Amino acid sequence: MADKEKKQKRRTIKNIAKERTAMPEQPPLIRATNFEEVALGYTEENAVREAQRCILCPKPRCRNGCPVDIDITGFIAKIDEKDYRAAYDILSDATLLPAICGRVCPQEDQCEGVCAIGKKLEPVAIGRLERWIGDMAIENNWFQVPEITPNGKKIAIVGSGPAGLACAADMAKAGCDVTIFEALHKPGGVLRYGIPEFRLPNYVIDAELANLEKLGVKIECNVLVGRLFTIEQLRTEMGYDAVFIGVGAGYPTFMGIPGESLNGVLSANELLTRCNLMHAADESYDTPLGIGNKIAVIGSGNTAMDAMRVSLRVGAEHVYCVYRRTREESPARVEEIHHAIEEGVDFHWLTTPLEILDDGEGRVRAMRCIKNELGEPDDSGRRRPVPIEGSEFEFEVDRVVYAIGTNANPVIGQTSDIEMNKWGYIDTDETLHTSIEGVFAGGDIVTGAATVILAMGAGRKAAEGMKVYLGLEDSEEDAKAE
Amino acid sequence: MYEIVAREDFSDQTFLLEVRHPMLAKAAQAGQFVITQSHEHGERIPLTIADFSKENGTITLVIQAVGKTTKEMQADCQVGASLFAMVGPMGIPSHISEDVKKVVLVGGGLGVAPIFPQLRAFKEKGAYVIAIIGFRNKELIFWDDKYKQYCDEYIVCTDDGSAGIHGLVTQGIEQVISKHDDIDELIAIGPPIMMKFCAETTRPHQLKTIVSLNPLMVDGTGMCGGCRVKVGGKMKFGCVEGPDFDGHQVDFDELMNRLGRFKADEKIALENWQKHRENCRLMNTEPEE
Numbered sequence: 001m002a003d004k005e006k007k008q009k010r011r012t013i014k015n016i017a018k019e020r021t022a023m024p025e026q027p028p029l030i031r032a033t034n035f036e037e038v039a040l041g042y043t044e045e046n047a048v049r050e051a052q053r054c055i056l057c058p059k060p061r062c063r064n065g066c067p068v069d070i071d072i073t074g075f076i077a078k079i080d081e082k083d084y085r086a087a088y089d090i091l092s093d094a095t096l097l098p099a100i101c102g103r104v105c106p107q108e109d110q111c112e113g114v115c116a117i118g119k120k121l122e123p124v125a126i127g128r129l130e131r132w133i134g135d136m137a138i139e140n141n142w143f144q145v146p147e148i149t150p151n152g153k154k155i156a157i158v159g160s161g162p163a164g165l166a167c168a169a170d171m172a173k174a175g176c177d178v179t180i181f182e183a184l185h186k187p188g189g190v191l192r193y194g195i196p197e198f199r200l201p202n203y204v205i206d207a208e209l210a211n212l213e214k215l216g217v218k219i220e221c222n223v224l225v226g227r228l229f230t231i232e233q234l235r236t237e238m239g240y241d242a243v244f245i246g247v248g249a250g251y252p253t254f255m256g257i258p259g260e261s262l263n264g265v266l267s268a269n270e271l272l273t274r275c276n277l278m279h280a281a282d283e284s285y286d287t288p289l290g291i292g293n294k295i296a297v298i299g300s301g302n303t304a305m306d307a308m309r310v311s312l313r314v315g316a317e318h319v320y321c322v323y324r325r326t327r328e329e330s331p332a333r334v335e336e337i338h339h340a341i342e343e344g345v346d347f348h349w350l351t352t353p354l355e356i357l358d359d360g361e362g363r364v365r366a367m368r369c370i371k372n373e374l375g376e377p378d379d380s381g382r383r384r385p386v387p388i389e390g391s392e393f394e395f396e397v398d399r400v401v402y403a404i405g406t407n408a409n410p411v412i413g414q415t416s417d418i419e420m421n422k423w424g425y426i427d428t429d430e431t432l433h434t435s436i437e438g439v440f441a442g443g444d445i446v447t448g449a450a451t452v453i454l455a456m457g458a459g460r461k462a463a464e465g466m467k468v469y470l471g472l473e474d475s476e477e478d479a480k481a482e
Numbered sequence: 483m484y485e486i487v488a489r490e491d492f493s494d495q496t497f498l499l500e501v502r503h504p505m506l507a508k509a510a511q512a513g514q515f516v517i518t519q520s521h522e523h524g525e526r527i528p529l530t531i532a533d534f535s536k537e538n539g540t541i542t543l544v545i546q547a548v549g550k551t552t553k554e555m556q557a558d559c560q561v562g563a564s565l566f567a568m569v570g571p572m573g574i575p576s577h578i579s580e581d582v583k584k585v586v587l588v589g590g591g592l593g594v595a596p597i598f599p600q601l602r603a604f605k606e607k608g609a610y611v612i613a614i615i616g617f618r619n620k621e622l623i624f625w626d627d628k629y630k631q632y633c634d635e636y637i638v639c640t641d642d643g644s645a646g647i648h649g650l651v652t653q654g655i656e657q658v659i660s661k662h663d664d665i666d667e668l669i670a671i672g673p674p675i676m677m678k679f680c681a682e683t684t685r686p687h688q689l690k691t692i693v694s695l696n697p698l699m700v701d702g703t704g705m706c707g708g709c710r711v712k713v714g715g716k717m718k719f720g721c722v723e724g725p726d727f728d729g730h731q732v733d734f735d736e737l738m739n740r741l742g743r744f745k746a747d748e749k750i751a752l753e754n755w756q757k758h759r760e761n762c763r764l765m766n767t768e769p770e771e
Contacts, residue, residue, distance in 0.1 A: 221567070362739035
C-alpha cells in the first residue's frame, strides 16, 4: 500500500510544472541606478514550487555536472519536504559557499546543463535553489562547526579567492591548522574585487568567510607571498606541511593598438577594483573613480558585462559594448548579456577596435573601429570575424575599458623555482601537486582564466591530493585496492 | 594594523615615518616599495622604502604631503598611531651588481630618501659611491650625515644656491662625468621630469642609467594595470615588472601624462578635505572661546 502511494506520487517529466519558477528581479531601469542586487531571490513558495519540478533521478547527472560534487537531488528533496535545515546540511558537506555559488556559477553549463528534464523542458533552477538555502542559512546562522580532530598539520593557502577558500575548508575539516594569505587588505579575491555588489553583495562574502573562520581557518591580509616570504620559505623555515597556491590569473591584457596609454583607457580589473574593493563610487571613500560619460567596453565576457553594468550605475550616460563577434559567440553567461541589454547597454557586435584617439591633451576622445562579418570556424569552433574592407568608423567616447581576458600573475614565478609552462601557468600532476614537494596549485593559475566554481573544484581536488600526500587519507586507487 | 614608532618632520612638507613590521623589514631589499592605506576609507598609495632595519623590525617611509591622502597622513600619522594597511615589499629589487665598481646615485625631491637603500647596498658591495642630492634650498636638506657615512663623494645641488652647487642635479651629473671616466652605472630617483633630464644628460655618454618609476596603481600586485608604462616601446607594469627600468628606454612624457590622470579629482578631494578640516577646527575652538 505504502509502495503504491509512493509510486503514485512519483514525479515524471509529464506531471511537473513545465516552466521554471521566475526569479524576482529589480526592474531594469531602476536597478541600473543602484548597486542593490538585481536578482532578489526566491520566496519560500517559489523555492518549494521549483523543488517540485525535480524528478529526483535515481542516477542524477546534475551531480556529475557539479565541479564541487554537491548532492543536488539530496538537497532539493529536502526543500520539497520543507526540511530546509537538512537541505543546508547536505549543501555544506560539499561547499561552504552556497550563497556565493548559487549566485555566480554558470549553472547552465554545469548541473542545469545536464538536468534530465532539460531535454524537453526548462531544467530545474538548481542555482536559484542553492542560493535560497544559502541565504536562509546566513539569515538564521545555521552553520555548525563539525567535530574536528586536530592532526597537527600546518597548511598555508596562498590567495583567498574561490580556489583557496575551497581548499582551506576541506583541509580545516580534515583537522589541519590552516592559514590563508591574501595580498589585498580584504579577503575574497575575485569575489571581492571582481564581482560587483549587485551580483554578489559583500555581506554574503563576509558571512560565508566567517563560517570558514569558525572552522578555525586564519586569514592574514596584506601579505604578498613571493615578496614577503617565498613559497620555498613556507615549506622550510616557516614549517608548513603543505602549501596550496591559488593566486589566479588576474594580469589584465590589452590589444596593443595605438592610443592605449591615453588617460581614460583602463582595464576592467581596474574599474571593478576601484568600485568593488575601494568603493570609489561612495563619497566617503577616497579612491577616485574617474568614470566618464561615454564608455566603450571591449569584450563580451562576464567581466565585460560587469564593467558595463557598473559604469551605468556610477552615472555613465552611454555605455557601449564593442565585440568582434556576435552575441551568439559571446563568452558571457546568457543571463548576464540579457541583463546588460535590459539595462540599456548599446552593443556593437562584429566590431574590432583599431585605434583610440587623443583629444590633444592626452585623454581619450574617440575610438576608431572596423566592422566584421563572420567567416569560417576557427580553432575554437566559433566563426571567425573577418574585417569588411572600407567599413572603418569612428565614435565618440571618453573612456575605453579592456575586458578581453587576463594572464597568469607573475609574482610567484618571479620569486620561486616552481615549474611553469611558457605562459606562466603553474605545472601540476593530476593530483595538482607542483614541482615543489608538498606544494599544490589550482584554479586560474593552473588552467588559465575560468570560473569561480571551477576554481573551487580545483581547490577541493588539491585538498584531496594534499590529504593523501600528508597521509591523512588513502588515495582513491589505494582505497580501491583495499 | 601597523604601528608608527617614530616620526621626523624634515620641513613643512616632508616627513618621515618609521613603521613596525618585522617580517617586511626582514624581507625588504633596495629598490622595493610598499603600498599603504592610512585608514579603511583611504586610498592605497605606493611609497618607496627609504630604509629598513632588521634589528628594529621597522621600515622607514619618507612622504611628501602634496595631495589629500598625504596631507591627511601628515596630520594624523603620529607616533603611536597605526596604518590600516601596509603590504610589501613590492616590485623587483634593484640589481646591486658586484661588477659595478663606481656608481652615481641621484636623488631629488621625493626621490632623495628612497635612493638611500641602493646607495648603502652598493657601498656594502664595495663600490665607489658618488651621491648627487638635489633640494630647493638649504633648509630642506635632510639625512646629510646618513649620506656622508656611505658616500665617497657627496654633492648637494640647490635651486637657489643656498648650499652646494647652484643648480639642478643634472649639473652635478655633468660635473661628475667630466671628472670620472669610469662610471659603470647611474641611478636616478625623483620626480619624472628630473629622471627624464638625468637620462638625457647621460644618454650622449652612453652611461647606463636606471630610474625608479612610481606610476599610479591600485593593488600593486599586477592586477589593475593602472601602472602601465612604456619602456622601449613595450608596455610594462610598474608594480610587478618594475619599479626599476632603463632610463634611456622609458617614455617619460607618457608617464607624466598618466600621472595627471586624476588631477581634477585630486584637486577637489584636497579642497574638500581642507574645508572639512577647517570646519572641524572652528567647531572645536568655538566652545572654548
